[in-house]
Structure formats: C-alpha cells, structure tokens
Amino acid sequence: MSGEIDVIGSFANEEMCVHAIEELKDAHIQPTRVFAPIPSEHINHALGYGRSPVRALVLTGGITGILTGFAVTIGTSMEWWLNAGGKPIVSLPPFIIIAFELMILFGGTSAVLGFLLNSRMPQIDPIPGYSERFSSDRFGVLVRCPESEKDRVEGILKGAGGETVVHEAA
Amino acid sequence: MAAAAEPVSGPTYADIDRGVRKIMEAPGFVYWVWVGFCFTLVAIAAALWTRQIYVGLGVTGLRQGPMWAMYITNFVFWVGIAHSGTLISAILYLFRTRWRTAVYRVAETMTLFAVLTAGLFPIIHVGRPWYAYWLLPYPNERSLQPDFRSPLVWDAFAVSTYLTISALFLVMGLIPDVANARDVAKGWRKTLYTILSLGWRGTDTQWQHWSMAYLLLAGLATPLVLSVHSVVSWDFAMAQLPGWHSTIFAPYFVAGAIFSGVAMVLTLLIPMRKIMHLEDLVTEWHIDNLAKVVLLTSLIVSYSYGVESFIVWYGKDPIEMMTFHERYFGPHGWVFWVCIFCNCIAPLPLFSPRVRRNTVVLFIITIFVNIGMWFERFMIIAVSQENNFNPSQWAIYHPSITEIMITVGSFAWFLGLFSLFARFMPIISMTELKEGIHWLREAVRDDYYPGLK
C-alpha cells in the first residue's frame, strides 16, 4: 500500500473535466474517482459507465408492488367474504388502483434504496480526495497511482487545464 | 460540445452558489415574527382540533346533508396544490423543460408541505381520528382489513404513496445541494446538513446511481401524480350524488390541480423572489413560463366547466339538472360565480406578455386563482351535497369558527413550514441551475428579459 498517492485534478467546468478523463484514458490511466457538482452524462460516458443497476431494482420493486397489491387486496377480501353493496368480493378494478399505487410506492422506495446501496450511502466517513469546492464550482478527477506515476498523471491533468493537488493515499 | 476554454458571459457556478447560499444565512427579526405568527395560528387551530376531538364534530358546521364540507375542501385543495410541484419537478424533468430548473425546488417543497397539510385533513375530518389507521391494512387478530373497494382506501393509499414519493423525490434532489451547503456551513447547520447529505461527495458512482434513481423516480412520479388526483376525484365520482357522479372528474380534477398548484407556486415565488432578491436566478423568463401554464390550465378548467354543464344538459337527467340549477342559482350560487370569475375570467389577461411579466398583476391573478380553486372544490363538495336526492334533506352549510380557524391554520402551517424550509434549505436547486446554466446564460445573453446582470 505504501507508496500509493492520490493525485487530484481540479477543473473549472465540465468540458475540461471530461477532457482530462479522456486524456487519462488515452494514457491508459483509469481515474479512480471523479467529483462533480452536477450530474454529467459526459463524465459517465467518458468513464465508460453503463446503465446503473438501480434500473433493475426499480423494476423488481415495481413488480413486487403490483403483486403485493393484488395479494393483499384479494387475500384480505377472501378472508371475510363481506358483501358491500352487492359488489363482487374480488372486484379487480378497484384492486388495480391499490396495485398501481403499491407499484409506485415500492418502485420509488427501491429507486432510493438502490441509489443508497449502490453508492454506499449514508456514509459519514470522509472520502479521500474530496474538496469542498467539488460540491460547488469545481470538478475533480482523482487518480490513485504509485508515487512513481505522479508526474505523468499530474502532467495530464494540468495539461487538461486543471490545478492539481497531491495527497498521500489514505 | 462547446470549446473548453470559451469565455462565458452570464452567471457562473459560483454566482449560483452565492445567490442560493445568501438565502440560507441567518434570517432576521421580521422573518421570525412571520414564522411565529404562522405557528401561533397553527397552535390556535391545533387547540380547536383538540377540542373537536374531545367533544365531537358538533363543533363544526357540518350537518345532515352536507356531511363533507370545508375539511374535505381543504384536503382536495391542498392535494391539488401539491400536484403542480410534481408536475414541474417530474413531468417537466422528463421533458427536459429548460425553465423548470430555477423553480422546481420551490414547487417540490410546496408539494411536500401541501401533501402533508392535505394528509391532515381526512384525519381532522373523521369522527374518530384515533382509529384512522384502520384505513390501512395491518395484521390484527380479527384478520379484518379495509375494504379495498372503497374510494377512501384508494385515497389513503394514493395520498400516503404520494407523500412518500414526493418526500423521497425532494430528498433525492436535495442531497447534492445539502452537501453543497454542508461544505460552507458552520455550527449546528453543519451538523444538520451533514446528516441530511448522507455523506454525499458528488463522486462519479454517486452521480451515476443518483441520476438513474432520480430519473426513475421522476418516471414513477409522473403517473403517480396523475393517479393521485384522479383517485381523489373518484372519492366523488364513485358516489352517486348528482354533481359528484361524473366521468370527467379525473381529468377535470387533474387539470384543476395543476392550475391551482402552478398559481400557488407563483403566489409563493413572486414575493419570495422579491424579498430574497432572487431576480438573478428566478428570472422573468421563468415566471413567464409559469404564467403560461396557469393560462393553459385555466382554459382547460374553463372547458371542463363547460363540458360538465353540457353533459348535464345533454343528459337531461332531471335530478342532475336540478342540482346544477341549484349550483348556479341556489343559495350557494355565488360560489359558482366566484369560481367562474376567478378561474375562467381572471387568468385571461395572461394572454398578454406584458401582464405575464408584471409580477404585481400576476400575483393578484394567482391569488384569485387560489381563491377560485378553493371555492371550486367547495362548490363540488359541499354545494352538491346541499342538493342531494332527497329534497327534504337539503340543507345549507354554514362553516363554524372551528372549521374556519383550522382552515386558516392549515394555510399558516403550510406557509410556516415553507418559510422555515426556504431559509434553512436550498430552496433553489443549485445543482440543476448549474446543469442548465447554458439556458440560464442564454436567457441572459439574449437579453430577452431584463433583470440579469
């Protein structure tokens, strides 16, 4: 572990940040972490990320919701078999509404849970390399590399228009 | 993609941050007086509600005939208010509407607090609020669950889902902004924001999942918002009471909800923008677009009024005809004409760009719309019941002081919560303004609207 350092490049805008990532990629250096004040498809694209697994989770959640909705409504109605206004015991049209609402509810909560799980949140411990400006007006690219690589990485980052800071890896 | 080093004109990220962070600075005396005033009203309402629980609903003006009136009016009104928030934050998000960025947080906050307020009213309204949880299924020794055929259970599900989803949606959007605030805050605010930001650092993976989750939430919230007010409308449409029993209620209510909600956004935004000096961020371009939505939905609502009456006339059902006759010309006929004026006539000047850009006039118009939409619900709910199937049981509803004060209290509750939020949370989404900074700059550069430096 010793000898590893974090090189952080700080950029004024998204374009420069994307440019830096592309440069790093060209140099076969994988940026360890990118900080951004805004969600950016360009950064994701540059990093080569695919679709988030949150999608699948939401789908699962939604289907679970629908199934729960129908199970709860049909099951509890069958339990007592109470006549209300001569309507059928299993009245599907109203149950669809419940199933629909539960689909949204379960889907929505899965989306949030999926996001939290996937991004390891909530997280109180600090993330190495984070700077307060990264939530405001700076984009950061962190590269964890052996100390030997420091100059090369720094060069690329600076070349892309960034200012660099070097930390010892935590 | 624009060249990286091209010099920019107009606001920068830092300008945006500066603008928003300024709002979140310690508020002054006047602010606390205002918040104190709001919560005093809330306390009065709470005391009256406590008394109502203790002695019974006899303290209201409800009676045989109009068994639902002001409380349910408030419920529908507040749910309706909520809707524009989700419309702006979710539906317009999906459409990538440019002008939403500056105003969506206001709208979404309004949504959350409006649903919160709305959710109180069914509980205030029922005879035995301590059993209100029976409307939701839970395991019990009786194995007896709610009747899922009842529109009120749909309502319970829809509104609680809506409350959950809109809260999640708001929190999701807030996370990056709260993290932003955390990084400059001090003292207890720092602690608060640290907890609320859940350790957000804006890393690539966080953003990646956040984006997807946010998109999907928006995707889920879109049908939800349409369903919620449809379900609320079915509380009435599923009943066979003339004036309630109508197939057009779902779209009619949704349009009305968006109409009233956007008007409420403007009602909140215009003074807030003035007081907090947000002209730089919330430009007249934003306001103008919101005004256009008000105008559009006003026209839809007017059309709905027409269709509703037309169907009744065309259907020739004598009982329904009489209900509508009473609605127009009966003892509470003035309510209908208030609605017509406020909802159909008052927004018409918005066809003129000059009016749309004149915030004072616009503010007055939105106040009218708020009043009009409240009375529209009152008209549908209470006035229809006043003219029910059995003429001997017709009755005129007169609200009691309890109901009026609880209604006032609900506005105070809403405004108080909103005011607290506005000064302690990023009421304007910095993230999204930055994301859409090109559009903001464009608006400035084109000099289409003055006001931006």
Add this chain to the structure above:
Amino acid sequence: MNRTILPLAAVLVVAGLLTFGLSQRPWAPRADVPQPIPFSHRIHAGINKIPCQYCHEYARRSQTSGVPPVARCVGCHGAALVGGLQPVTRPWMDHTQPPFEIRWNRVYTLPDFVRFTHRPHIAAGVACQTCHGPVQTMDRIEPVHEINMGFCLTCHTQRKVSTDCDTCHF
C-alpha cells in the same frame, strides 16, 4: 463505519422495545384480580364436582351466566347445621362492605359494543372451559384466554357458525 451503524442500531433497539412493550397491552385489565372472598373454584367445581350451572344458573337462559346469590352459598353451607358441610366461618369478613353484599371483581369484561350471550353457546354444547379455561383447577379465577374478536372467530370458524359481523355487533 461504527458511526453509521451505532445510531441505526440505537433506533432499532428503541423501536423494538416500544413494539414489544405495546404488544403487551399495558392498558388491558390485569389478569390477577383479587376477590373479596377467597372462594375456590378448585374446591367447588374440581374436588366436589359441583356443576357450573348449579351456581351460574342463568347461563342457559340468559345472556349473562349470573353470579350466584348469597342464598345459593347458604344453601349448601347452611346445611352444615344438620350435619352436612362445614360452615364457612366468614374469614373474609370485610367491615367496609354491607353485610351479605359481596362485591366481586370482574375478571371477564367485554366491550359493550359486543353482544355476547351465554344462552346459545350453552345450547350448542360449548363447554364453559372453552372460553374460561380450566376453572375447576383454579383457586382464584384468572383469565386463560384473552377474549377478543380473534378468539371468538377461531371457534366460530371451526364450528362453521355465523361469522357475520352483526351476529355480535349491533
């Protein structure tokens, strides 16, 4: 990591304790009700095999089973004068109460929106012990079953008798 887990754990523990505490129904009537007289069902119904309805004589005719009148006690205990049973020497004498007026403490209470009638249950051959537990073994009556709607329903369902709400609620 601890900083994340500890608060969560604390919340969970508190919630669990609350749930457990409330599930014990602290507001429900206490089971061990002391009585003004140390009357023993074990001696009467268990050892001496006195039928329940000898004393609770209204059970087959009325909704209430009836608390035996003092005359019923005297009927047997008074017979001691002619050489039968031992007279009870009234060790329970409570000077705060009017003579011969025994104020028993209720053990079984039902909410007043439930219409329970002993008569049809006795007629249907339901043993007293089904609801009241093995009374013949108890010195002091303690409720064995919590008489709630679930308890009633279990039996009604098993015996395939009406579970319509207005059988009991009107």
Add this chain to the structure above:
Amino acid sequence: MSEGFSRRSFLKLAATAGAAAAVPGCQPAARKLIPYVVPDENVIPGVPQFYATTCTECGAGCGVVARIREGRVIKLEGNPADPIGKGTICARGHAALQGVYNPDRLRNPMRRQGSSLKTVSWDEAEKLLNDALKAAAAKGKNRIAYLGPAHQGPTLRAITEAWLAAYQSYRGIFYEAISETPARDAAEMCFGQRDLPVYHLNKAEVLISFGADFNETWRSPVELGRQFAEFRAPQARRGKLAIGYAYYVSPRMNITAGRCDEWIAAPAGAEAAIALSVLNVILSQGWVSPNAQIDVAGLKSFVASYDPATVSQQTGVPAKTIEAMGERFGKADGAVALAGGDDPATHAAAYVLNVVTGNLGRTMEFLEGMPPEPETRTNDVVAALDSMRNGEVDVLFINETNPVFSMPPAWRAAEAIQKVPLVVWAGGVPGETAEYAHLLLPLHHPLEDWRDTFPRAGVHGLGQPVMQPVFWSKPLGDLLIASARESGVKNAAPWENSQDALRTGWMKLNPKAAAADAEGFWIQSLREGGYVEPTQQAQVKLNVAALKTSPASRELPKLVLAAYPHPFLYDGRGADKPWLQEIPEPVTQIVWDSWAEIHPETAKQYGISKDEVVEIRSSEGVIKTAAHISERVCKGVVSVPIGQGHTSLGRYAKGVGANPFVLLKPGQFSAAVTISPTHTTHELATALFKEHELGRSIVEAQTITELANGVKPKEWQTDEVPKPYEMYPTWQYPVHQWGMTIDANACTGCSACVAACYAENNVPFVGRENVINGRIMSWIRLERYYPEQKYEHQPLLFLAPMLCQQCHHAPCEPVCPVFAAYHTQEGLNGQVYNRCVGTRYCENNCPYKVRRFNWWKPEWPEPLNYQLNPDVTVRGAGVMEKCTFCVQRIRHAEINAMIEKRPVRDGEIVPACVQTCPTHALSFGDMNDKNSEMMKRRVATNNDKRTYRSLNELNTQPAITYLRELYNEREKA
C-alpha cells in the same frame, strides 16, 4: 315484583347493569359484580320480563305491555289483548317512559319556606297535610278542594271522593283543559243523555270531520287511526275499487286533515255553520235515510238559517263545496261525521248528520254502561275557584293538573290558588302550578303504581306497577287513604291501600261472581292487563223537539286565533318529555317550539315574514311567537299549537315557545286577535328542508281510479327500471332476506314509529339548536312533502315513513373504507358501530339520507339513562348509526329458534316501528318466504299495482317496498 327486591337494591342493580350495558365505548365498564342476596325467582338477569298494564297518558286508555330489564322498564308496547290499541300505542304512550325517568321529577317531598324549597320527610309532609286537613275540616264543610285530571281512573276517583268526604268536602274538581263538555252538552241536547258515542269509521265510506283531529288527540287516536286506515284501504264497493272519501273542515290543515281527500279551510268558529249547512243540504235535498225515522220537517228549522249560499258568504267556503259534501254524505252507504272543538252546535250538527243518514248504530253508536262523565262541569270549576278567591278554601290538593298553565286567564286561577293557605301539589315534574304550592309531594308515576281505567263501556284496563319507584315517591291512592284514615271518621276509606281499593273495585267486574274464582279472575286480569266484557247498544233517539231553533252562528272576526292541541304535547303535559318535543309536528315538521301559522296572504297583509316573531294580542292577553307562513292554514287565521310556553315543568319544557291559553276565553279555542310583527326573528327548528318532492319518487301517490285501472301515476312514469339491473352476479341470501312493506296509504302521520324507535334503539334526543344545525338523530322520520301546483290531481300531503331501505345495492356500503357499513348474510344493511371511523361517506352516498352521525357524545341526564335498552349499543361521538330493522330483535328470535331447533316463524320478529304502528302500515318479514304476511301484502287486493320503491331509478334494490298513497280525484273547483 318480589318483596325481597328493595328499592335500594334496584337502584344499585340498575346502576350496575346500566353502567355495564349502556356506557359509550370509551368509558371503562363497571368492574364490580354484585349478586343478589336472595334471587328473585321471576327475574333472570339479561332476560326481559313483560307486565301488562295500561297507559294513562290520555283518556283513551290503551293497554300496554311494559318490557322490564333488571327491574327497569325500558319500553312500552301495545297490549294485543286490549280492544282499543290492539297491540299498538301512540307516540305519547311511548314517551310515558320519559315521565318515569324524567330527571326533573320531584325526588322527595318538599316544603316551601319563604322563596326556597326544603326537603322534608314523608312523615313530616303527611303530618303537615293531615293537620291542615283536620283544622280545615274542623272549621266547616267544603274547606278542602281537590284538583285533579279527569281521567284518573275509577278507583282513584273513588279514593279521592272518599278522602274528600272524610274531610267533609265535595270540592273534587276534575279538570281537563281540552274538554269533552261541548260534545256532551250537544249529546244532551240531541239525545237527552250525556254519554259520548263510539265511532266505527271503518264502516263508513264518507267521512266528514269538523275539526276532530282523530288521528292526533281526539278521543282515542290509536283506535280511530286504525279505523281510518281501514276506511281508506282500497276495497270493492258496489263492484268498484274504492277508498273512503274524507273531508276535514278546520282552520288549519293538521295531519289528520292531510290524510283526507279534501281539507275545507274554514275560519275558526265556522265549523258549526258549515256542519249545519251540510245538514241543510241533506235535509233539503231529501237524502235522509228512511231508517232514521225522524221528523225531517221538524229538523229543517234547526238548520234554517244555514243554507249553503249564506254560509258560503260568511265563511268563504264555496257553496258548491258544501253541496258536494252534502251530496256525498247523504248518498253514501255508510257515512260518519265527527266533530271537535268548543262549539256544541258543531257536535250537535255532526250527531244529527249521522242520525238523519241512518248511521246511528252503524258508524256511530251509543253503548249501555258508559263510564260516568269524568269532568267536573265548568260552573263548578269556576265556583270552586271563586270560593278559593274568597278565602273559603283552606287546603287545596292538586294532583298533576296544571291550572295555572292551562286555565283561561279570565278565571284567574293563579290568584285563586294564592289565596289558599295550604296548597299541596302532588305529581311528577313540578309545573307552573307547583310554583304556588306550599307542599310538594312526589307521586308514583302511573307505571310505578296500581291503577285502573274505564275508557268506555265494556273495556276495563288494569294497571299494575311495572317497577319499583325511581324516586322517593308515594302512590296517590295510598297517600289519600292514609290521610282519610287520619280524619278520625270511621270507615272513611274502607281499604287497606290503593291496591286493595283497586282489587275490591275490580272484583265487582268478575262475571262469575263466585268468590272462589276471585283470585283466578284477578290473576287473569293482571296478566291480560284488564277485562273486556260484551257491550250492548244503547237505544237513543234524536230529540227533534229540542232542535227547533237554529243555533246562533258565531261571529267571525277579521283575524281569529285558532288554538289546537299539539299532537304530542296535547294540553302541555307532554312538554317535559324530550322525545315528544323532538318528534316533529307531522305537517309543519317543527320541533321544540310553538309557532303561529299564518297564510301567506294574511302574512303579507300584516307585513309578517318567515320566522318573524309576532305579537298576538287578544282581549285576554298577549303572546309572542314565531310566524310560520303556510298555505295550509285558512286566510285570516292565526293558528297556534297548545302545549308550549311553559315557565316551569322542567328543563325540557321551560322557556320553549308560547302558551296560547293566555289568549283564550273560557270554553273557547278561538279568539279575536290582533297581530303585529316585532321585526325580530326566531328560527323555527325543523328537520325537513324542501317542501316539494321536485318530481322525485320518494313518496308516491295515485288516485283510486288509477289503481283500479292499473295505471301508474303520471308524475312517476319515467322511473321504471324494467328489470333489476345487475352488473354482477346477484348476491344470494339463502337463509333469510329481511324486508319490509310500508303502506303509505295507511300512514296517518301519528309518529308512533318514531317514538318507538327512540325508545328501542337508544336514539339520543338533541334539542332545538342541534335540530336547527341538522343533527336530529331519529332513525325513522316521516317524510312529508307538499303537492306541487303543476299537477292536476294531488293528495293533500305526501307522507310515508322513511327509514333505512336496507338496499341490496346499497350505495353506502362499498364506500365505507373499513366495512363498518356492510351487507349481512340476511340482507340487512349492517352497521358495525365499533368499526366506524366516522368518515361519513356512507351518508353522503345515501340517497334517502337515513343515516345519522353522532356529532356529540349522546347524553341522557340521570335517570333518563335508565330507560336505555341494554340490548343495543349506545353509540359514542363520531360514529354513524342507522336503522337495522331492530337487528337485536332479529338476533333474539334467531337464537330462540336455534335453541328450539326450528326455523324462525313469520311474525316472530317485529321491529319496534312495525310493532307500534296503529294502522299496521308497516309490516316486516322474510322476502324469501313468499307466504309471509309481509310478502303477501305486496300482492294482495291490487296492491301489486301500487308497489313502488323509493328512488327506484337509482337501482339500489331496497328491501323496503312501499305501497302508494291513494286518494280520490277531486272535482275541479
């Protein structure tokens, strides 16, 4: 009642049982069990007992059966063995319970000291009374006066008279404010005897009532109502389906008039003229029955000055109408004329009408052995008051009567009473007269006491105490017997106590006369609540010679007051009973108030607007009350109900409305008045809002011709749903499917069903403010609609009981989120009170608006809560409640049937409203059983052509099927 069951133990038990059974949900139940020391053989806790007794709320003397639970009387029902009520009683009869449990009843003897009342012991009180009596008797004769109601029964009457005799007095005044004296005077004039006839309305086909509100307060309303329903029931007459044709002549259209075909609006005081004019028509047209065997020519002078033209000019009633009345009456095969009011001429005219048309002995008959005239003659009453005023009376004993309230001001009753050194008032709730009493004695309520009634020949009612007294009261008979014994006169009261007196008197009725059978006769009488013996028609003949001169016609002032007894409060004695205050007067639907009914034109003339307080001034006095503008009162008439305007008589009566007695001259119920608006308004509380049905099929009516031809009434032809439209598979009710048939035509609007429901189902009363605010709680109401002008033919009123229709497609049920409203397996619209959250959605969606919400926690001031039915939950605040066809009775019968291993029999289950309906307008049964009485009724005698379901176009599939109201087409005026 057993001896071992002391009053104290009753109270204790009542308290425990009451608390255990009847407290609203959130209060802790009583946690103590107190057994009997010695059990009563006859009492099984939890099982009701029934005692036959008699009702003494009015002079009709219906037999009742009291239902007792744990020593408390909780409900009164008619005694089926009784020939008058035939198992039914009226609203006033039901409210007798609130007399027993009235919280304002005098609880113990009290003595007035200065301005305050001090509790005294009975010994003290009796000593005070007896000493005063002895002193008075020592001073001379007639220094003691007794003032009591006329209908206090033969035994008490005998005891009273013996008591008075013991103290050497004959001043027994038996006073009724609403007197039968005019009718007896007329009978004396016409027939030479003072007995009143009995009527058989059911044997007539034309009826004319000259102000006799026989469905409300006149004579025996339950019996006459039943006869009237029979008279109005469709039956084949001369090969044609017909119903009786009824006229009602009066200044105000009351509910009796509303059920007739024609209401002839006559100014107060004009009834006699119209009656004589009808007689004139009959005599001059020669429609005299040959059977009548009377000297028609001799009679002509009696009616000489009353030819229709003249009368029409005087009264404003068209001559054509009078002629038509005469023609119908004269040509009818069986007709009856009834007369009410204060004018003997009206009564005489009605008697003569019946006689000349040969209806004496048919629709009207005199019986042998009628009870003696109960009322003291007016002259004697006035004389007694005069002697009081002159200081000639030392002790005045007042039993229940309220002369200060109900005597005409000209008699100055209060002043007279004040002159008496010792005024003893004895009774239940102290009224205005008690304010002047020096000694107040609480008496047993008739239901706590022994008593007998003798309403008419052949009918003897025996009343036994049905419960231990609620308060520290004594029976009047015992009190007087003991007091008489104190007088020192030997054998002054030859009885041990009032029970003994009653028994001694009763034994004289024993037909077998054998002493050995005495006990058996007594027991049987107790069990049956009385004794009925065969009667014989009295041979009376019209004394034409006495009818030579035409009675002078009353002058008709420009504006005349018409005071009439309130159907429930009567002469004011009902005002202390909240049920009677809260049951709406059936026509105006006003509750908890008195009102001045004024025709819109008259109101306009005097500048009076709706609900405006008006000042009504006569030569005698002045009252203020709110105006009710209505077309159902004659022009130039101000109509005010009697019964309100109490300044005392407990919390429910005090300060409500105005007392029209203040305006009346002695012996008259009309007076020349002036009226002036006061420009203040006082809202008259009513539970009904719109007067018109607006073309909706809530209460339907059709003419008898339409029925005969099988034609539906024009107004409701569109609502036909060809077949029950079912979107889903029809729900099956395999065991029972409870339903009801309501014959709207038989409904007389007496409101007994409403009162019965209040009593049976623990329905709370709410008071005036709450009624105004729309919070009336009654589960069953009389839906009253006025006809609209646009239709050619309409009945005078649309009237039908409206209660939960127990719809099979109930709109209320699927909207309930928690299954509090649901459909039971026996087709009832169940309401599970403890499950109710109180969303009130069900009531919104109920087209009939028959659900009731508990806006407040219901309250019954102690001891009114003793009346609560322990078999029915008392609903707490925030809960919706409604009619469930008395599901507790259904359940009770089903448990009985299950234990006896048999099916439930038809007629075994009788909901409270069905049970009490005097006209049997309601019937209940199993819709699965086509042979049930209820189902047969839907198809019997053309009834299938007059069935309808309320608001049928909504396809709610109600379990209640109505039979349309029927009426005769009127000739166009």
